[in-house]
Amino acid sequence: MAASVALRIDLPITRMASPVTFADGVREHQDEVYGVALRITGDREAALDVASSTFLKAYRAFDRYDQTRPLRYWLLRIATNEAISYVRKRGRELRRRVALEQGTTLADPTALPDAESVAREDRARIRAAVSLLPELYRVVIVLRYFNDLSVDEIARVTKRPASTVGVQLLRGRTLLRTALEAGR
Amino acid sequence: MSNDRREDDLFDETRLRRALRLEPAELPTRLDLAAIVARARADRPAFTAASLISTLVAGVAAAGLVGLIAVTLPAVAPALASDLFTAAIETLANVAIPASFLLNLAAQPTVPVAAIAALAVAIAYEYAQRRESLREVTS
Numbered sequence: 001m002a003a004s005v006a007l008r009i010d011l012p013i014t015r016m017a018s019p020v021t022f023a024d025g026v027r028e029h030q031d032e033v034y035g036v037a038l039r040i041t042g043d044r045e046a047a048l049d050v051a052s053s054t055f056l057k058a059y060r061a062f063d064r065y066d067q068t069r070p071l072r073y074w075l076l077r078i079a080t081n082e083a084i085s086y087v088r089k090r091g092r093e094l095r096r097r098v099a100l101e102q103g104t105t106l107a108d109p110t111a112l113p114d115a116e117s118v119a120r121e122d123r124a125r126i127r128a129a130v131s132l133l134p135e136l137y138r139v140v141i142v143l144r145y146f147n148d149l150s151v152d153e154i155a156r157v158t159k160r161p162a163s164t165v166g167v168q169l170l171r172g173r174t175l176l177r178t179a180l181e182a183g184r
Numbered sequence: 185m186s187n188d189r190r191e192d193d194l195f196d197e198t199r200l201r202r203a204l205r206l207e208p209a210e211l212p213t214r215l216d217l218a219a220i221v222a223r224a225r226a227d228r229p230a231f232t233a234a235s236l237i238s239t240l241v242a243g244v245a246a247a248g249l250v251g252l253i254a255v256t257l258p259a260v261a262p263a264l265a266s267d268l269f270t271a272a273i274e275t276l277a278n279v280a281i282p283a284s285f286l287l288n289l290a291a292q293p294t295v296p297v298a299a300i301a302a303l304a305v306a307i308a309y310e311y312a313q314r315r316e317s318l319r320e321v322t323s
Contacts, residue, residue, distance in 0.1 A: 023217060030215050035206045048212055055215060059224045126203035145197065146204040174195060 022062050025071045026055055032072070032147060033079045039142040040083035042131030050086050054079040076147065077157050080139050087135060129179040137172030140165055 030051065037050035057078050058065075065074055129139060143154045151169065155162040290297050 026215060026217050026220075026257055031206065031211060034212050034215075035210075036204070038210065040284075044210070044212075051212070051215060055220050056224055109308060122199070123203040126200065130204065141200070142204065145186060145200040146206075148201075173200075176200070177196065 005146060014177070017115050020067070020071050022059055025058070025075065029072055029075050030055070033075055035146055036076060036079050036142055037083045037086075039127070039146050040080065040135075040138055041087055042127065046090070047083075047087055050079065050082045054082050057082070073153065076143070076149075077159075084135050084139065098148060125180060126176070127174050132179065133175055137168055137175060140168045141172040141176065144169055145178065 032056050034047055037054070038044060038047035041047055041050060054075065058075060065071075088149040130138060133141060139158060140154055143149045143157060144151075149157065151162050151165050154160075154165045154169075158165065160168075
């Protein structure tokens, strides 16, 4: 059964004689795809949904995917688009869930006022601030600081001009700093 | 000042990277690849059927439109052609009346067009000469 599933998953690959198989792509990039979805949506359940629909779309479009381009950027592009659509569709419900999750993270009763707990609170505050950024800035901030992409790479993923990405990164950072300072 | 700013930015970038990094507890269980593939295949027949139906509907609509045109055109075409022909004749008559006067004038052997043109050139030349001499007097 497992062998037949593996064979079926590899079908697009043998048909296209592509250097990367769909299964390899999923294995290699699933954490990154899930991570970018998590940082954009701010919710684990939503991130899982987004990651699944990303790979579903990628599987359906795999024979149209340009093999000369890196698979990573293609998957990240689908994932960011899916995450944005998800946020747009379920924005209100998502914000409530994110606020609840952040609240429980901050109000951890086992937390001690040591360096580790301070760092954890700081991380939670930054993540909450990122998830509240306007999506225009959120996407570039996540791609830059979570996926470690350069400005040119972000421009390729988002199909925005590099100069626009640069300005959006700057503006996103300023908004984040303002939000974090206001939350102190 | 700019040094402080750069350090501030560097600090922010490091802090951001550290905050956004996935923690081991956040990592999801492995995605079920077989389930994704199965879902893609399960959805595909419905999608194929929907696209087939929409193509069929579009085809039927196009065929209906072509049939309608084929039926109505023979009935409408003579009336339409007659109207168009009448309008064309009327326009032609309206243009021809003033045009015939000008054409008659040009065709008159007593008023040769070349003579009129020569007269016009002579008048223009005279005008130019006078203007030139006037400019010489005033300067």
